[in-house]
Amino acid sequence: MDHNLTQPARGHVKTVFFLILFVTFANFYLYIGFALKPYMLFCFLYLVFSLKFFRLYPVQLFESALFCFYLCYAFSGVFALYPMSSVRISVGILIYLVCYFIMKSMLGRAQTGAVHKGLAWTGVIFNLCSLLFYVAGMQKAGFNFDREGERITVYGLMIDRDYPRLIGLLQDPNFFVFYNTLFFAFYLCNPRGLLNKTGLMLCITANLLTFSRGGLLVMLVLFLIYGIIHHPLKQLKMVLGAGLSMAFLSYVLVIYFKFDLYGILESRMEDFGEDGGSGRFELWGKAWGYFEDHIVTGIGAFNFPDYNAYEYGEALSVHNTFLDILSESGLAGMFLYLLFILLLFYQLVQKKVYKERPYLFLTFIGLLLQMAFLSVIINDMFFLYLALVSTYLHKRTNAAVNEGVASPVDRRAS
Numbered sequence: 269m270d271h272n273l274t275q276p277a278r279g280h281v282k283t284v285f286f287l288i289l290f291v292t293f294a295n296f297y298l299y300i301g302f303a304l305k306p307y308m309l310f311c312f313l314y315l316v317f318s319l320k321f322f323r324l325y326p327v328q329l330f331e332s333a334l335f336c337f338y339l340c341y342a343f344s345g346v347f348a349l350y351p352m353s354s355v356r357i358s359v360g361i362l363i364y365l366v367c368y369f370i371m372k373s374m375l376g377r378a379q380t381g382a383v384h385k386g387l388a389w390t391g392v393i394f395n396l397c398s399l400l401f402y403v404a405g406m407q408k409a410g411f412n413f414d415r416e417g418e419r420i421t422v423y424g425l426m427i428d429r430d431y432p433r434l435i436g437l438l439q440d441p442n443f444f445v446f447y448n449t450l451f452f453a454f455y456l457c458n459p460r461g462l463l464n465k466t467g468l469m470l471c472i473t474a475n476l477l478t479f480s481r482g483g484l485l486v487m488l489v490l491f492l493i494y495g496i497i498h499h500p501l502k503q504l505k506m507v508l509g510a511g512l513s514m515a516f517l518s519y520v521l522v523i524y525f526k527f528d529l530y531g532i533l534e535s536r537m538e539d540f541g542e543d544g545g546s547g548r549f550e551l552w553g554k555a556w557g558y559f560e561d562h563i564v565t566g567i568g569a570f571n572f573p574d575y576n577a578y579e580y581g582e583a584l585s586v587h588n589t590f591l592d593i594l595s596e597s598g599l600a601g602m603f604l605y606l607l608f609i610l611l612l613f614y615q616l617v618q619k620k621v622y623k624e625r626p627y628l629f630l631t632f633i634g635l636l637l638q639m640a641f642l643s644v645i646i647n648d649m650f651f652l653y654l655a656l657v658s659t660y661l662h663k664r665t666n667a668a669v670n671e672g673v674a675s676p677v678d679r680r681a682s
Contacts, residue, residue: 280378284386286310287374287652292394292447294648295438302360307648311370322373328658330612337604338365341569341645344597348568349575357570357645364646371655376662383656384454388463391451395470398424398436398444402477406432434477445475445483446638447649450656452487453630456494482641486634494630497622548587548641551576555586555595566598570645589639609636612657619664621657628657 290307297303315322327335338361345354375383401424408422413432420427426435433441448471455468475483558567558575567575572595573583586592594602612632616622622629631653635644644650 280374281382281385283314283374284378284382285389287371288386288390289393291648291652292390292437294447302356302363305648308363308367311367311374314374315370321377322370323376324369325372325376325659325662328615328661330608330615331654331658333604333608333611334654335365337601337608340601340604341593341597344565344601345569345571347562347565348571350568350571353571353574354569361646364648364651368651368655371652372659375655375659380663384458387451387454388458388461388467391448391455391467392463392470394437394451395448395467395474398434398438398474399470399477400424401436402434402474431479432477433479434474436474441478442480442482442638442642444478445480445486446635446642446644446647448475449486449490449634449638450627450631450649450653453490453627453634456490457498457627457630482638486637489637490630490634493633494626497626547584551584551586552588552591554580555588555591558595559591559598562595562598564598564600566594566596566601569596572596585643587641587643589642589644592643592645612654615661616657619661621660624664625660628653628660632657 287307287310290305290310293306297305342354342358342361345351345358348354378386403424405421405423405425409425409427409432413427413430421435421439424434424436426433426441428441434444435441436444438444438447451467452471452475455464455471458464459468472487475487554576555572558572561567572586572592577583586595590602590605593605616629616632635650635653638644
């Protein structure tokens with residue numbers, strides 16, 4: 269059996285911890301023609317000082333499809349009306365992919381215990397700091413959310429149409445839930461221990477305070493799927509505990525802070541039919557229209573914001589990854605991206621990841637659902653997740669090979 273899969277972490281704990289932590293600090297970047305993010309700098313420093321340990325791990329099937337998609341997506345810029353936007357996103361893809369291979373090298377050297385410790389501690393720190401930033405923003409705003417305009421940011425608080433939404437360490441409440449999905453799934457599938465229980469409560473609390481309708485839906489779906497694949501009756505205790513904790517927190521917010529949590533949640537749900545999904549339906553219609561005009565190759569990589577700015581005065585994204593890809597790279601890009609998704613799902617099922625590492629399977633479902641409401645062509649947390657899956661599958665394959673080689677010897681010895 270591969271000791272990377274079974275033994276507690278003896279090394280690389282700090283390396284993995286800082287890698288995951290710096291990914292969550294993506295908002296604190298240095299702009300030098302592109303956004304130099306903390307985890308990128310950490311990856312480059314790691315490569316410089318640990319070059320002798322750097323290793324290129326085998327490419328998985330889903331990675332091959334993803335790389336082909338990015339090549340096709342970047343090539344679509346040849347036909348773009350705004351070629352410089354395509355060049356910028358192509359350079360960004362290249363930088364992200366370089367960091368991705370470095371992340372795989374770090375995670376590949378780390379034992380499973382190191383990865384899990386890194387996830388457990390980082391999730392607690394990320395959510396706790398985000399909640400503290402949110403409280404600081406509430407105090408700075410004087411608990412007054414009746415402001416003119418939209419998306420007024422105060423520390424970890426965003427006042428969006430009178431809703432006090434948590435953004436924490438990031439810039440957007442919906443992306444906060446996206447980043448938090450990996451931690452939520454990890455704590456949900458590993459509820460033992462005070463650290464993980466604390467992390468789960470912090471995750472749920474922070475996600476609720478984003479007042480993200482898609483985020484709340486994702487949490488409910490992941491709860492249901494986890495219950496189905498892991499004996500619902502055995503999970504009843506955890507669900508009841510989470511429910512009681514949230515009831516207590518809600519009581520404190522409503523009674524002592526005069527925070528109308530239920531009223532805000534109810535209002536958010538009622539607004540869905542009136543605000544068109546915060547304007548997403550209109551953007552989706554525009555994306556579909558651009559696709560109909562450029563069916564095969566699309567309008568060009570990262571050109572939708574420019575098209576929208578020219579025609580409607582605002583450089584907005586599609587807020588839907590699939591329609592984004594369809595409008596910007598056409599059927600060619602869409603085929604390759606769907607192939608990537610299908611191959612990733614196939615490998616997760618084939619290797620029975622839903623049984624042995626269910627948090628990776630649940631994270632995949634959660635991220636995929638949120639892509640219907642977010643534009644995620646390249647994203648730090650998404651690449652971290654793929655690196656975790658890729659290195660796990662590699663270790664799993666090695667473990668199976670080692671067992672197959674050792675078994676004849678074991679039989680003769682017996």
